[in-house]
Amino acid sequence: MGTGASAVNSEELQELAEGTVFSTKDVKYLSKRFLVLDPSGTEGAAIDDVLGLPELALNPIAPGLVPLYATWDEQSPKDRDKARVHLNQFVQMMSLLSASTPDKEKLQSSAVKLWAHGPLLICCC
Secondary structure, three states: OOOHHHHOOOHHHEEEHHOOOHHHHHHHHHHHHHHOOOOOOOOEEEEHHHOOHHHOOOOOHHHHHHHOOEEEEOOOOOOOOHHOOOOOHHHHHHHHHOOOOOHHHHHHHHHHHHOOOOOOOOOOO
């Protein structure tokens, strides 16, 4: 997708929509929203900028979920400021958060993401 978010063609929209609950029209809207955060469409958006979107700002799980979808800098793996969310990651994450995604799928996807990033700690209080 190196052409940038501003130049997402219909084939790329279809590719981004695959495996999500979104139509190509939905993905086009999401790509426009993302373009505000990443005007070049190539560098990605900072985690805090993504969390600042109104759709995510009030979501209680977003602060824990967005970093799981980010690409982290190999030279500074703990530096949150260098981590970036790219359009394809943004679309996948928004699909997971969508009301159209079945709860079972949300749990499975979240568990896989968490498991891939370290031990899953479950607390039953």
